Structures are given as C-alpha cells and as structure tokens.
Amino acid sequence: MDADRRKILRFIGKGSVLAAFLGQIGAAGRAFFPNVLYEPPSRFKLKRPNDYPNGYTLDAAHRLFVIRQKDAFHVISAICTHLGCNVQWKDTEFDCPCHGSRFNPDGTVISGPAPRPLDWFATTVSPDGFLEVDSATDVARDFRLVIGGKGKA
C-alpha cells in the first residue's frame, strides 16, 4: 500500500517534469510560426486601365501580366506554377527561365515541368478608377473585365 503511493507520487513527480519539458519544447517550436506577417496585402491596385496598351504588359513589381484586348482586361500571374520563378512573355508564349516550362497566351501549359496553368487573378476597377487585383482569388480563363464606353474608365 505504501509502496503503491510512492509509485504514484514518483510517477506524478517525474511525469510533471517531463510534461513541463515537452511543453517548453512545444512553446519554443510554436514561436517559429509567426502570428503577424509584415507582407504586402493580396489585394492591391495597379495603374488606371487606360495606362495599359493593347497586348501583354508585365508588372514586374507585382509579378503579373496585365492583358488588354481593347476594352477587355484580364490579369495572369507571372509566377511559374512549377517552382515559383518569374515567367517571361516571349512574343507568343510565356517561358520560364528556371526549368523551361512553356505556357500558351492563356496560361495553359505547352510543355515543360509546370504541373498546372498559370493563375488568373480576379480583377476589378476600384472606385477611384484603378485596376484592382485580388491575387488570393483565382478566376476561370474566360474571365474578362470589360470596361465599356459607359463605364468609368
């Protein structure tokens, strides 16, 4: 009876030290997952629609292409879906300098290691008249932002 009590007390004693130790390790590990990120927002403004010529325009700072076909706009990510390098617009296709992926003008894969098409970003016009991109939201490849004669562009 007495021995049992000792056993339990010993178990509680050692166990609590072990638990505290594991908790300490967990806390130290948790610190590596940042709670606050000082990163640019996923929703940001570009230039005014009329600042873009027809065709493919690279916005290097935001790593995306703005594509204008008269009044219709869409935005394709310049980040290769393979391993994250910036693709370049080469006359009729996107080419990646890191591992040689090639993409059609609509972002679908021609060849190379890229596993899926380039992302298309949701695009709107902000109230003050700028193109506004939400890089966290993908849209289908028939998406077009049409800014008609009656529109505010």
Add this chain to the structure above:
Amino acid sequence: MGDKIKAFWRKISWAWSPESERESSEAIVKNFWLHWFPAKVARASMDWNYSFWLGTASAALLLILTVTGVMLMFFYVPSTERAYGSIKDLEYAVSFGRLLRNQHRWAAEGMVAIVYIHMARVFFTSAYRGARAINWVVGVILFLATLLLSFTGYLLPWDQLAFWAITVGTSIAKQAPLVGPTIQFILLGGHEIGQQTLLRFYVLHVFFLPVLALVLFGYHMWRVRKDGGLAVIERVRNERAMAPKATPKTKSYSLFGLTPGTSVQVMSSTELEESDQVFSSPNMSRRIALVFLIVFNITLLAALLFNAPLEGLANPSVTPNPAKAPWYFVWLQELVASTTVRMGGFTISGALLGGILLPGFLLAVLTLWPWLDRSPLRTEGRWLAPERKRQNATFAVATLVIIVLIMVGVYLRGPYWRIYWPGQPRPEIPQLY
C-alpha cells in the same frame, strides 16, 4: 638563454616527434591533442593510396570553414537591406576580406566534392560492413549536413542566386505531401521571402548546422576507433588468416562485486601482429598534419586565383535567365525540370517526383546499403573487390549519371533552360536589373 628556449620547445613538441618507442606511447597519454588516438594503429591504414586520406581532408576543410566562417561573421550583417552591401564591403573595403570569402567559398565547394569522394572510397572498399554500418549512416547524415550548409551558405549574400535558390528550394519543400506548405511557411517565416527568411537561414548556417556537423564529426571519429580503425585492418586479418579471437572476457569490480562482460575495445586493431602496427605518434599525427597543410594551401591558392561568384542584388521582379543552381545542385535542377509526369488529366509535378521522391529514394537506398549488401565479408577493406562487381558498378553508374546531369546543366543549358550544343549560338537575352 638559447638552451632554455630549446628546452622549452622540446617540452611542448616532444610528443609530436618522439625519439623512442617509450616516448611514442607516452605522447598519446600525455598530450591532449593526441589523446584521442590509439597508441598504435595498423600500418596498412597509413597507406596513402588506400583511403587517400579523404576523411582527414574533409575534416581539414571543416576546420578551415569554421575559422573563415567565424571571421566572416564579424563583417556580415544578416539583414535584407545590408547583407549584399556587407559582402561588397568584404570584397572592396575590408583588407583581405575578399581572400577570406574566396577561401570560405572554395573550401565549401571542395568539401561537397571531397565528402562525396570519401563516401565513394568507403563504398568501393566495402568498408561499411558489420558494426561499421552505423558509421556509414552517420557519414550519410554528415554528407547531407554538408549539402545543407552549402545551400544555406550561398543564400546569405542576398544576391540573385540566393533569392532564386530560396524561391526554388522552398517551393520544392512545399511539394512534400501533407507537411509541405507548413515546412515552407516555417522556413520562410511567412508566405514570402523576406527578412525572417534570411535570418532563419543565417542562424541555421552559423549555428545549428555547424553544431550538428561538429557533433556528428566527433561521433564519426569515435566510432572509427570503436570499430577498430579503418576497414583495411580486416583485409590484413584475412590475409594473415587470423581467426577472430574469442571475445576477451573482462572482470570489473563495481561497488557490488564482480561485473561480468566483454571489453569495450572488442574490435581493437591491437590484436594484429606487432609488425602490422605502427605508433600513432609520429606516424599518424604527422600524416594528419601534412594533409591539413596541403588542404589549407590548396584552398588558399584557389582563393588567390579565383573569386567567389556574386550576382546582382536580389530582385524579386527579375529571374535571371537562365537561373542556375551551383554545380552540386544542378543535377537536382535537371531532375525537377524533367520529371513531371502527365497521364491523362493526372499530373505529378517534377518538383515532387524529381525534387523529393527521387532524391529521397536515392538517400534511403544509400543509407540502407550496408543492410542490402550481401557480398562476402572477405571483401572488407579491399579496393574494387571482384566479388562486388555489380555493387561497385551500380554506385559508379549512379555517380556517372549525376555527373552527366551536372555537365548538361552547367554547360548545355542556356536561356529558358533550353539545350544549346557547343558552338550553337545562344540568343542574346537582355538582363534586366
């Protein structure tokens, strides 16, 4: 006065140049720097063309890297704004700063090569059998640590190579099943490459990985002794047709009486014939010193002749075209670029297949090879034993494939990662920075 200096010099140096056998054995006991060696080692393990002293050369490189690395820490600032400038300062404003950085760089690249060749030597001499299998596994981990040290090292200058290597490296990590995105998040310290990323890789490079490497290095050496020395002594045993001696029983007196058991040095080389052994001091100590000096001089010469590469300041907007990894990772770059599998609507990215699964498989096979090896034990300590023809061929072919992939990546890949044969004109790609 002169006599006094001479006597003092003799007092601190006698252990390195013993004048009698008695002094040789006393040196091991009395000198701290020699005490981890056995008093005697197998004569065969001193051969230059058995081991080529590649492990010693790796240790020399590790020492050079530690010393030059700590020196560089006095000048380097791990901040995204100042890192690149501090490297430029090392090159242009610090006396001999460039030399320091060059030597660190070339020693690092040399270490990747030498550690691999050391591993190849161990493989080709069947030196990982029995208890030595543990040291083989430790060695594989040390090789990995070497690669990780190199990777984290070339990220620190925060040039274009650094930025895009982190981009690609952490994107590969992201492809790991289930835990991938978490690993990428914790490596980057966020979703994007930034100050947290640099700081994390910096601490990995200057603390965690070196400590890991040093601890494992210590264990690696300790195990060499506990396993009786280099595997070549097994060859000597076999040649002398020595039956393994019965394990000596020992008697130790503990507090409670006799403790039965076997002695610690079960596999000691001291059971070799007297004529097969030599004193560690000076036979081994001088050779080690010589190897260290040679390695030091070669890296210094390389540092004098060739400058460590430094690309333009990291620029997230522009990927260099082509963006190439350092030579020892180019074969992986070739793998991730060419192993995407498409079957109908189903796609496995080359990042997963060539970046994680295939290297992981190679690593697993390499680690477990001592247990896959069924060749006879008489091959131990013998170079390219005919009984192991198939095994040796497998290792050689795998190495050759990796070398060919490296050659293709380094010499044939041009803009947009396309193949350009020698002589074929490469398009002019405007470099935007």
